[in-house]
Amino acid sequence: MPAIDAARLLADLHALRAIGTYKTGVHRPTYGADDVRSRHWLAERLTQAGLLTEIDGIGNVIGRDPCPGSKLLLGSHLETQNHAGWLDGAMGVAFGLEVARTLGRGIDVAGWADEEGHFGSFLGSRSYAGLLPEAEIDGCKSVDDGTPLRTALANAGFAGKPRLTADPARYRGYLEAHIEQGGTLEDAGQKIGVVTAIVGSHRFRIVFEGQQNHAGTTRMAVRRDAGVALIKLGAAIEDRFPSVVGPRTVWTTGRIVLDPGAPSIVPGRAEMLFQFRDTDQARLFALEAELKTLVEQANQGPCRVTIAHIGRSVPRQMDDGFQTALERAAERHAPGSHQRMPSGAGHDAQIMAEVMPAGMLFVPSIGGVSHHYSEDTNEADIVLGCQVFADAAATILAAS
C-alpha cells in the first residue's frame, strides 16, 4: 500500500489553521472572508494535485480526477463553528487532498460548505447530492447576524456560478474522516473508530404558557407558573426516558428561557429546546411517542403545553464493505487499536449516504472536546488516521 507524506499532510493542516486563527483554534464561519480564503487555498492545492477543480454556486470546492474509471469521493467541510477547533472538518478535507496525491488516481475531493449550519442544514453536501432546492436557498439566513444566504453568496463571489451535482454512476461511494468529538476512543485507549451508523435526531421546541404574576402577591393555589410546568416536564423526561432508550441513545435540554425572567415575577411563559439522538429509527419514534405522552400529561396541569418539531434527521447506516475496508486497514497499521462505533454527531456522510455507499473513520479527540478552540488531536494520531484512510480508499478502488 502507498505511504502518505506525513509532513506534507501536517503542513496543509497548519496552513488551514492559519486562515482565521482564534487562540489555539479557528474562527471561520461559512462565507466569511477567511472561509472564502480557505476555499481558494483548497482549490489551488487540488489543482496542483492534478484534479479539475471548481468552486461552485454554493461554495463547494470540488476537485475531480480527469481520467476515466470509477471514483471514490473523499471530503469534509471547510468552515468551522464560531471560535472552534482547527481539525473539525478541515482534517477530513486535508485527508482527501493527501490521499488524492498519494494514490494518484481514482479520487475526487470535496470541501463542503456549511456543514456547521451557519446558514442552513448541510447546504454543501445536500447541493452536491441534488437534495437542495433553489427555493430553500432563497429562504436561508445567517443564524449569527441574519444576513440572507443569497447576499452572503454574492459577497463571497459564488453567486451566479452553477451548482455541481454528483452523478452517482461516477462514484463507488463516499468516505469521510473526522475527529470523534467525544471521548469514546480516548477512554478505551483506541486510535481509530470505524463508524457503523450516524445517528438521527428529533429536535423540539416545547412552550409552556401560564400567567405572569407578582411573585409576592399571587398565592400558590391560583398560580399558572410556566417555569414550574417546565421543571416538572423536564423531571418527568429524566424519570421516564431511561426505560425507553437504547444503550447509545442521548437526550438533551440545551436551552431554557423563562419569560420575563425576573426574580420577583412568576413566569408567564417558558420554553425549552429538547432533542434526542439514536441510530435506530424505530427507537426515535418510540421516544417521540413517549415525549408526546409526557406533554399530554403536562397539559393536565394549569399551563398550556405545546410541542413543535424544529427538525428531524434520519439515522444512516454506513456501508458494510466500507466498514470492513476501514477495519482491515486499521488492523494493518494499528493492530487491536480500533473499534466500531456509531457517530453521535451529524456529518456530511449522512447526506451522501442518501445517494451512494458511504463510510466514516474517526480519530480520537483529546479530552473528547469539540466546538471549542481547545479541540485537538495528537499529530501522531492524525498521521495514523490518514494512512488507514488511504489504505481503505485504495482497497475500495482496487475492488471496483
Place this chain on the structure above:
Amino acid sequence: MPAIDAARLLADLHALRAIGTYKTGVHRPTYGADDVRSRHWLAERLTQAGLLTEIDGIGNVIGRDPCPGSKLLLGSHLETQNHAGWLDGAMGVAFGLEVARTLGRGIDVAGWADEEGHFGSFLGSRSYAGLLPEAEIDGCKSVDDGTPLRTALANAGFAGKPRLTADPARYRGYLEAHIEQGGTLEDAGQKIGVVTAIVGSHRFRIVFEGQQNHAGTTRMAVRRDAGVALIKLGAAIEDRFPSVVGPRTVWTTGRIVLDPGAPSIVPGRAEMLFQFRDTDQARLFALEAELKTLVEQANQGPCRVTIAHIGRSVPRQMDDGFQTALERAAERHAPGSHQRMPSGAGHDAQIMAEVMPAGMLFVPSIGGVSHHYSEDTNEADIVLGCQVFADAAATILAAS
C-alpha cells in the same frame, strides 16, 4: 368624620399620571426627569396644603404640619417600575395629600424615593428612618444603566441637600395605602384590605457546575449536565416545599439560565434565582433549612451545586391598633366588604415599622395585575379607599 374631596383626589392622580405617561400607565424611574418633575409637583401641592415641605438629599418629598402636637405620617413612593402602572405608589401619596387637606391638622406626608429599587433597596424610607448609611449611597448604581446613584442625585438636583430623618417622638405612627397587586380582594368581592403583616423574603442564587459537551457524542453515562441537575433540584423543591410551607407561603423560580444555551450542547453551567416569602420568621428559616438540605442532596450527583444569598427581608407585623382603626373605618363605609390579609409584596411600611407603629390599607387591583401599564383600579374603589383611610387617620389622631 370629615369627607374627602373625591374630584380633587382624582384630579391629583390624573395629574401625576400625565407625568411620564406610557400607554395607559406610567414610566417614571427614580431620579429620571419625569420622576423629578413629579417630586416638584408634589412639593408644590403639599405647600399649598399648608405643610412645610422639602425635597431632601435622597429625593424624599416631606411635608410637615407646622403646628404642635402628635403627628401621623402618611405616604408611599412616587417613582414607578419601568413601563408600569399609574397607581402603584402614586395612589398612596395622593391619599396622604388628600387626607392632609381634609383633616387640616396632624398629618405629615412623604413621597418616598426608590421603593421600586432602580438604584437600591427602599432608599427613601430607609433614609427617613435613619437606616441608610452614606457609604451605601456611594456604592449604589442604576440597575437599568449602571449610572452611579451619586451622579443620578446630582443630575436630579438633590445632591448636597441634607437628608431628613424622622424623630420617632414626633409620630403616632405611619399609615400607607397601596393597590393590592394581587387578586385576593377582587376574587373575594371585597373593597378594602387591612394589612396584618408584610412578608419577609429569602432570595437565593443557585449555581450548578458540570461539564460542557457535545449533545450527540457524549454518552449519558459520562455526562455532567448542569441543566439536568437544575431540573432535578427544581422538581425536588416542588415535591418537598408543600409539606413545609404555611397557608400563605409563596415560592418562585423567576429566572433560569443554561450556559451556553445552545440546542446541541450539554450545558456546563446553570443558574436559577429562587425566593420564598412568608409573614412568619420561623417558617422562613425552616424553609431555608429545607432548601439547603435539598441542595446538599443535589450535590451527591455529578454536578457541583452551590447556593448563595442574594438578600433577606424580615417579616413585619402591622400595629394592632392601626388594624382595628382601618377595619372599623372600612366597616362604616363598606360594611362587610373588607378583610384582613398579609401583604405578599414589600412596601415602605415595612421599613417605617422598624422605628414606629405602622399600618397599611389595600384597594383591589383589577385582574390582580401590577408592574404592567395595564394595572388599574376602579375609581369608585379608589375614592372609597381614601375615605376609609381618612377616617382611620382621624381616629388614630383623636386617640393620641
